Amino acid sequence: MAYFSKVLHICMKDLKVEVRSKERIYSMMVFSLLVMVIFNFAFDPGAEYIREVAPGILWVALIFSATLGLNKTFAAEIDQDCLQGLMLSPMDRTGIYFGKVISNILFSLIISLLTLPFFAVFFNIPLLDVLPQLVLVISLTIIGFISVGTLFSAISVSVKGGDMMLPLLLFPIEVPVIIAAVKATGMILDGAPMMDYSMWLKVLTLFDVIFVMIAFVTFEYLIEE
């Protein structure tokens, strides 16, 4: 019980710091909107093919904005060696990881939910009927992406050029998750029944479980100097 309350304290602390600085949320949101605007100019929103490219556009915006947020995950902890302060706390150090994962998932979900209305308007895609299914796919994808991303962010933050290193480490591993997300989103936007894309949901769930377990086992070794 004490473990979970400490995970929650770390998460709440991150939220509080973000509410004050607004550093992550602003950069993630601006990036996400810019992607929407640029693709809106590149593709004709009324065109037939738009439904085929729309899932890709959505996930470019969501995944890259999430990566921006991940780059800043441990930045506040490194500035005054706060990570060491957390590591000194009498708790299993995986609690630091889970606190960070939860706050990152929340930030990415907020950005995703704020991006969806722009996506619907810019590409003329009605989302209201498929919103629950879409939110389910977005949630599963974000969990998989953030669980590994937070782990790599802990590694890359203290490395020179870490901002560039993070996506290079992260994207090859996340390929199955991104493919599953794009495929499932495409089917949902086409109005397919859940049965059709349930395989992709299973793939997403499986990777979420595997990634969280790997991160849980390796985090403490990775943050140790």
Place this chain on the structure above:
Amino acid sequence: MIKVSGLRKSYGSIDALRGIDLNVRMGEFLTLFGPNGAGKTTLLKILSTIIAPTSGSVIIGGLDLKKANYEIRKNIGVISHKTFLYGDLSAMENLIFYAKMYDVPNPKARAAELIREVGLRGREDHQVRTFSRGMEQRLSIARALIHDPSIIYLDEPYSGLDQHAALMLGNLLKKLHTQTRTIIMTTHNITHGLEISDRIVIQISGKIVYEGETKDHTVKSFEKVYFEKVGKRD
């Protein structure tokens, strides 16, 4: 209280610690001197469970560091030249956060008490990023004391402080030095180091090369010993 035997730490081919043997009694204030790269910070990081040793043993309060680092952490407070504080949070919010991480009962009251003790009353709701270096360091002391630890490690605590702030820090450290609290401090500053410690140690190139009682030395006599030892290395 703290018993270190044959402690070694290697980073690849670099040996940061090359067989440290050290005993520190309960309530003792030990100052660790040494040039840059002597491995002082590495030693403190191992003692505070931040990094694992390559070999050797550390027993703290009867507990083996390798087996009971979770229990040991409950009794350790660390003050470094970095503050471990979040600039976007207020002084009070920082202390309450750390109090919760250490399961301190009534975190708000404990935080308020420490803010008073380190002389920051009136600034408790200000964001830490607006603090001077001296104020940050005082708040860092409050942060390290939040769970009333019986062991305190100070890693270059005077770094970056002006004379007034250094004097205030010295006074605070004197207050911390009680019979039940063991303190290990690393510093380059011989005057500060001798002023408050009971025992002094010189560490060079990952080995302890000198141990002595502070009362047997003046600043001048210790400077002579120190430069002799450091000179030998060169």
